[in-house]
Amino acid sequence: MRKYFRVWLQLSKCAIGSYLSNRLDAVTYLIGKLVRFAFFFLFLWTIFNYTDRLASYGRYEALFFFLTFNLIDVFAQAFLRGSYMLKIDIRTGWFDHAIAKPVNTLFWSLARLTDILDILFLLPIIGLLVYVGMKLPIMITLANIVLYLLLLATGLVIVVALHIITIALTVLVFESENFIWLYRESMTIGRLPPEIYSVGIRFVFTYLMPIIIIIAYPVKALLGRLTAIGFLTALIFMLVFFFGALAFWRISLKHYSSASS
Amino acid sequence: MKKYWAIFKISWQRQLTYRLNLLMGRLRNIIVLLLLYYVWLSLTLTSGKFSSYSQIELFTYVFGANLLRSVIFGSQSRQTASEINDGTFSIYLLRPLNHFGAVFARELAERSLYLFFAVIETLVLAFLLGVKFAAPAPATLSPIILCVLLSLCLYFVLSYLVSMLAFWTREADGPRFLFEWLLEFSSGAYFPLDILRGLIFTALSCLPFFYLIYFPLSIYLGKIAHGRIWLGLGIETAWLALSLWLIYVVWRRGLKKFTGEGI
Amino acid sequence: MPIIEVKNLSKTYEYYKKEPGFIQSLKGLFRREKLYAQAVSEINFSIEEGELVGFLGPNGAGKTTTLKMLSGILHPSGGEARVLGYVPWKRQAAYQKQFALIMGQKNQLWWDLPAMESFILNKEIYEIPDAEFGKNLDELVDLLGVREILSVPVRKLSLGQRMKCELIAALLHKPRVLFLDEPTIGLDVVAQKNIRDFIKRYNREKKTTIILTSHYMEDIKELCERVIIIDHSRILYDGKLAELINKYAAHKQLTVTFNDHGVSREQVERFGELAEFSPYKIVIRVERSKAKDAAAAILASELPVDDILIDEVEIDEVVRRIFKNTR
Numbered sequence: 089m090r091k092y093f094r095v096w097l098q099l100s101k102c103a104i105g106s107y108l109s110n111r112l113d114a115v116t117y118l119i120g121k122l123v124r125f126a127f128f129f130l131f132l133w134t135i136f137n138y139t140d141r142l143a144s145y146g147r148y149e150a151l152f153f154f155l156t157f158n159l160i161d162v163f164a165q166a167f168l169r170g171s172y173m174l175k176i177d178i179r180t181g182w183f184d185h186a187i188a189k190p191v192n193t194l195f196w197s198l199a200r201l202t203d204i205l206d207i208l209f210l211l212p213i214i215g216l217l218v219y220v221g222m223k224l225p226i227m228i229t230l231a232n233i234v235l236y237l238l239l240l241a242t243g244l245v246i247v248v249a250l251h252i253i254t255i256a257l258t259v260l261v262f263e264s265e266n267f268i269w270l271y272r273e274s275m276t277i278g279r280l281p282p283e284i285y286s287v288g289i290r291f292v293f294t295y296l297m298p299i300i301i302i303i304a305y306p307v308k309a310l311l312g313r314l315t316a317i318g319f320l321t322a323l324i325f326m327l328v329f330f331f332g333a334l335a336f337w338r339i340s341l342k343h344y345s346s347a348s349s
Numbered sequence: 350m351k352k353y354w355a356i357f358k359i360s361w362q363r364q365l366t367y368r369l370n371l372l373m374g375r376l377r378n379i380i381v382l383l384l385l386y387y388v389w390l391s392l393t394l395t396s397g398k399f400s401s402y403s404q405i406e407l408f409t410y411v412f413g414a415n416l417l418r419s420v421i422f423g424s425q426s427r428q429t430a431s432e433i434n435d436g437t438f439s440i441y442l443l444r445p446l447n448h449f450g451a452v453f454a455r456e457l458a459e460r461s462l463y464l465f466f467a468v469i470e471t472l473v474l475a476f477l478l479g480v481k482f483a484a485p486a487p488a489t490l491s492p493i494i495l496c497v498l499l500s501l502c503l504y505f506v507l508s509y510l511v512s513m514l515a516f517w518t519r520e521a522d523g524p525r526f527l528f529e530w531l532l533e534f535s536s537g538a539y540f541p542l543d544i545l546r547g548l549i550f551t552a553l554s555c556l557p558f559f560y561l562i563y564f565p566l567s568i569y570l571g572k573i574a575h576g577r578i579w580l581g582l583g584i585e586t587a588w589l590a591l592s593l594w595l596i597y598v599v600w601r602r603g604l605k606k607f608t609g610e611g612i
Numbered sequence: 613m614p615i616i617e618v619k620n621l622s623k624t625y626e627y628y629k630k631e632p633g634f635i636q637s638l639k640g641l642f643r644r645e646k647l648y649a650q651a652v653s654e655i656n657f658s659i660e661e662g663e664l665v666g667f668l669g670p671n672g673a674g675k676t677t678t679l680k681m682l683s684g685i686l687h688p689s690g691g692e693a694r695v696l697g698y699v700p701w702k703r704q705a706a707y708q709k710q711f712a713l714i715m716g717q718k719n720q721l722w723w724d725l726p727a728m729e730s731f732i733l734n735k736e737i738y739e740i741p742d743a744e745f746g747k748n749l750d751e752l753v754d755l756l757g758v759r760e761i762l763s764v765p766v767r768k769l770s771l772g773q774r775m776k777c778e779l780i781a782a783l784l785h786k787p788r789v790l791f792l793d794e795p796t797i798g799l800d801v802v803a804q805k806n807i808r809d810f811i812k813r814y815n816r817e818k819k820t821t822i823i824l825t826s827h828y829m830e831d832i833k834e835l836c837e838r839v840i841i842i843d844h845s846r847i848l849y850d851g852k853l854a855e856l857i858n859k860y861a862a863h864k865q866l867t868v869t870f871n872d873h874g875v876s877r878e879q880v881e882r883f884g885e886l887a888e889f890s891p892y893k894i895v896i897r898v899e900r901s902k903a904k905d906a907a908a909a910i911l912a913s914e915l916p917v918d919d920i921l922i923d924e925v926e927i928d929e930v931v932r933r934i935f936k937n938t939r
Contacts, residue, residue, distance in 0.1 A: 095736045102733060106724040109765070116523030120530045127534040134544055135392065138400050143391045181718025188683045190708035191737045273377045276384055284391040289383065342687050345625055 095191060100202035107204065118205045125158065128279060143283035148223045149311065150281055155217045157278045157303050159210070160240070164247050166207045170200025171251045171268060174258045183259075187341070194337055197255050198248070221310075228310065236310040239319075242326045243302035249326075252333035256340035271297070278303035298325050353454040375466055378415055379474065385411045385539065386478060400544050406570050407541075409483040412471050413566050414538050419467035421500045421561055422532075425456040429512035430521035433607065442604075449509065449596070456505055486571030492578050496565040499585050504532075504561055506592040513596070516603030537563025543572075557588040614658035615789065615821050616682065620691035623652040623677050651677040653845040654691060659823070661788075664815045666836030666853075667825040668931065674845045675825035676715075679791045682823070683713045695789060709738055712782035716794035719766070719774065720781060726763045727777035731784060738785035745784065752780045756810060772803030779810065792824045796831055808834045829931065843935055857930055864903040865923045866896045872916035883910055 107114050132154055136147040145153070174197055177183040186196045221228065254268040278299045282290050294300040301322050308314040389411060393404040402410070429452060432438040441448040475482070485493065511528045515521040533539060535558040542553055542563045553559055564581055567573050573581065627647055652674040659665055667675045680686045682693060684700035684707070693700060698707035721730040735745045753759050756776040761769055766777065775795065782790070792811070796804040812835055815822050826832060832839055832853065839856060841849040849856060866884065874891030883906050888895035898906045903922055911917060 091736065091739055095733070098729075098733045098736050102722050102725055102729050105729060106722060109724045110520045110523075112518055113520035113523035116520075116527045120523070120527035123527065123534075124530045127530075127539075130545070130549075131540060135388075137546075138544070139392055142388075181715055182720065184680065184683075184685050184715070184718070185713065185720040187685045187703065188708060188711075188713045189734075189737050190705035190739075193703075270376060273380050276380060280384065280388060284387045285383075286387070289387070344686065 092192075092195065096195075096199055096202075099196075099199055100204075103201045104204045107201075114205055118209065121162075121206075121209060128154065132280075143281050145281050145283070146225060148220050148225065149307075151220050152217070152224065152310070153281050153304065153307050154279050155213060155220060156240075156307050157275070158213050159217060160243055160247060160278075160303060161275055162206050162209050162213060163244065164251070166203045166210065168198050168248065168251045169203050169206075170196070170198050171255045171258075173200055174255050178258070187344070193341065194252065194255075194334075198251060224311075226311065232310050232312060235314070236306045239306035239309050239314075239322055242322045243306060245326045246298055246302050246329050249329035249333035252337050256333070256337045259340040259344050274299050275303075281307075294321075298329070301325055353450060356451055356454045357458040374463075375470060378419065378467070379470060381539075382411060382415045382474065385414075386480070401572075402541065402570075403483075405481060405483045408480045409570065410541055410566055412475060412480065412482065413569060414562050416467050416471050417497065417500070417562050417565060418538055419463040420460055420497060421504050422538075423456040423460055423501075423505055423508065425452050425459055426505060426508040426512050427525060428452075429509060430515035430525065433512070433515035433603075434519050434521065438607070449600075452509070453505060460501065483570060485569045488575075489568050489571070489578070492582060493565050493568050496560070496568060496582060496585065499582065499589060500561045500565060503557060503585065503589045503592065506589060506596060507557065510592060510596055510599065513599050513603050516599075516606045532558050532561070535559065536561040537566065541566070543567075557585075557592070560585040560588065615661045616657075616659040616693075616695050616823070618655060618657050618678075618682075618691070618693045620654045620656060621652060621678070621681060621688050621693050622650075622654050622690040623674075623681060623686060624689045625649040625651055650845045652681070652688075655842070655845075655847050657840055657847065657850055659821060661821050662815070662819040663838060664812075664822045664824065664836055666832040666839045667823060667842055668827070668829075668832050668839055669825075669842035670827060670935065673842045675842055676793050678842070679713070679793050679823065679825060683711070683791055684708070685713075709785060710787055711789040711791065712785070712787040713791045714778055714782045714793065714795055716775070716792075716797040718793075719778060721766045721774070721777055723767050724765055727758075727766055727769075727781070728762045730766075730777075730781055734781055734784055740785055748784050748786060749780070752783055755813070756780065756806075770803075772799050772806065775799060775803065775807055776810075779807070783814070786818070788820060790820050790822045792822060794826055795824070796826065796828060804828075804830070811835060841931065841934060848934055857924055858900070862900060863897045864900055866898060866903065866907060866910070867893070867921040867923065868896070868910060869893045869918045869920075870916050871918040875915055879915060880910075 129151070132150055133147070135142060136150070140146065142150050174183065177186070177197075177200070183197070187193050189196075250271050251268075254271055258268075274293065274297045277285070277289075277293050282293070282300045282304045285293070290300060305314055305318055305322050308318070386408065389399065389404070389407040392399045393407060397404050399407060429438075429448075432441075438448070441451065474480075508528070511525055512521065514524050535542075535553050535556055537559070538561075542550055542559070545553070560581065564573075564585070568578055568581075625648065627649060655674075655678065667678065669675050677686065681688050682695055682700050684703045687701045696707060696710055698704055700707065721727055722733075731745075731749060734740075740748070753762065756779065758773060758776050758780070761773055761777070766774060769777065779795075795811070796807050799807065808831060811822065811824070814820060815835075824831060824835060837852055837854075839849070839851070839853045840847055841856075863885075865887070868880075870892050875894070876891070877886070877889055880886065880889070880894050880896070884896035884898040884902075886894060887897050896906070907920055907922055910920065
């Protein structure tokens with residue numbers, strides 16, 4: 089276990105070093121993300137200049153959904169960015185080297201790139217979450233907060249599983265980086281409260297691509313709106329996705345055909 | 350001219366071989382479209398309107414933006430940056446082929462393919478969701494078409510300019526990312542810009558991006574007085590001319606810097 | 613007990629047919645034909661500890677695929693293999709800590725960072741204790757003479773320097789088996805020689821078992837006593853390089869130069885098969901066993917011999933002939 093922490097540490101050092109030696113990239117990426125964040129935030133805020141409710145949620149509640157989305161999304165970006173590098177790594181032979189080394193290939197593929205700027209980005213997001221949380225028009229008990237954090241953790245496990253599935257697909261099919269983008273674009277749905285969507289869409293994004301479980305369930309738990317069935321669903325999905333993803337990964341490694349020399 | 354046609358044909362083929370990629374790209378657009386549709390649906394549920402837009406107008410905007418996006422937001426010029434950085438750009442300098450022209454030909458190929466899919470998508474989705482579109486404002490067909498063509502070229506040129514940063518730095522991904530997200534919002538691809546009041550709207554209207562999507566859609570929805578339409582088109586043309594001139598300047602400087610590194 | 617054993621190992625790749633042409637591309641959206649490429653067909657060989665074996669073959673012969681299977685990167689389609697007693701594609705950490713893989717032009721070093729950072733990463737991965745790491749590193753760095761470039765970002769190094777750092781990264785954990793896939797590809801002549809010398813020395817001193825693939829004859833000639841020739845997924849020859857020459861090159865070559873008035877064709881034809889003729893220089897091919905006698909005969913004759921040279925037929929020629937014969 090200690091070994092993996094040390095490997096992760098050095099890996100992160102390398103990733104950060106690599107990142108920082110590309111300062112222009114790093115800075116403009118950060119600014120780009122801030123721009124995106126600011127614009128969406130602005131959009132959400134502006135909507136409430138014209139109306140009181142967005143599908144039964146007020147301004148601060150809607151913002152809380154948005155901020156929770158960002159928390160999870162940026163966290164995944166910060167620590168799981170390695171998945172996006174996989175295609176390049178396969179082509180350059182880096183992945184081959186990774187398989188041949190005494191380090192868990194899954195761990196390597198996921199942890200390959202730790203994004204320090206995203207880690208920094210998490211700070212204002214958490215700050216805003218607390219601020220908006222305090223402005224929520226309802227009583228928030230400690231129990232609610234604990235539930236929020238628990239479901240957040242569940243959501244993160246599912247996110248990790250989704251990343252594992254996408255890299256397994258990359259290994260198998262190779263020309264498929266769009267699978268990662270599929271997940272990421274689906275995440276967009278989570279920016280807003282799920283009640284705005286039709287029943288059909290809510291079904292798809294709860295039970296097929298569980299974005300709603302990942303993002304909306306924690307928020308609803310905080311707001312006291314999550315049913316017991318909801319909790320159970322989240323738990324089951326977490327287990328199914330996680331172990332399913334691991335199995336899939338193992339299969340993909342068996343069928344790996346490598347890039348030609 | 351024939352050689353550019355050849356590039357056009359090959360690009361079509363290339364797109365089709367990466368069929369999964371193609372589907373995924375389309376899926377992406379559909380998801381954004383759905384998000385926006387449902388937001389507006391939800392917001393206009395009780396009163397049938399939001400700000401100065403009726404529900405039908407908002408839906409038209411959203412679907413129209415999706416369609417325009419597929420036509421205007423190209424991706425071929427993106428490769429230019431990596432071509433410059435890994436040295437394959439040199440190939441263009443060796444062949445009797447104008448890089449800008451070649452990339453533009455590729456772009457037209459990709460755009461026409463995507464237009465095909467976008468139209469189908471839009472119609473199918475509109476049908477499934479039971480969405481009706483607003484009719485275009487009278488006598489706006491020609492300015493809209495002209496505007497769209499201008500926007501296609503303007504986006505291409507701006508994108509190409511950003512790619513040319515690669516002449517000066519190995520890091521062209523970050524700036525491109527920033528460029529694209531700035532564009533997504535300031536072009537009005539997400540929402541009609543005039544719901545943002547005051548200073549922000551004024552600031553955005555001074556940018557070239559303003560004319561890419563928000564402007565043609567506003568023409569369509571009759572939000573712009575006739576006289577101002579032609580004024581707007583004029584400004585857009587001016588932006589295009591300015592950008593083309595910038596490309597010329599940057600190209601010459603950039604080539605001097607170009608070291609053919611990496612071959 | 614051989615350290616590497618390969619029995620009936622095979623690997624078949626699947627891929628899709630991509631037809632040129634516009635209509636075909638449209639069709640390709642809906643239905644694609646699956647094809648199979650036989651990369652390696654039932655190959656057999658075994659290698660003892662300390663051997664330096666060369667895999668020779670043209671591009672696409674199956675050399676790299678074989679190495680990748682022995683490294684555990686690819687699962688075979690059939691057959692079995694054991695390295696150091698382990699089944700490679702089980703990817704057990706105990707096995708992985710005992711071998712190293714180097715692929716020419718496919719770096720494991722971080723592009724943007726100094727090589728040192730990659731070395732430290734390997735140190736953590738292979739769990740090399742600090743003291744041993746320091747010692748190995750110093751030894752390798754001195755052997756290869758790269759101390760000054762350790763803190764230079766890898767992308768700024770020349771190909772030759774990069775290769776040297778690759779070697780260090782791979783050898784830090786003192787592997788017992790080393791797989792080298794085209795290590796000298798793309799390098800200039802001087803760099804190639806440096807790498808070759810290093811490999812030879814390392815093999816001699818550490819008794820590391822090395823498999824080297826290359827399509828450069830020079831590499832094989834310089835380094836390998838034993839050579840395995842692979843072409844079109846099959847092994848054509850497995851044995852000593854010297855015997856290869858004896859078996860496939862039945863002739864020796866005599867190059868004789870003359871002075872005075874030179875010679876005429878009729879005067880020299882009787883000594884052997886004339887490969888080249890000019891009045892002052894001839895090249896004759898003579899059967900191996902008769903080469904010495906032929907040379908003696910020429911010297912004993914009244915021909916104005918200036919110099920005489922007895923040579924092997926070029927190895928490259930030999931190998932080329934082997935490939936040609938099996939088409």
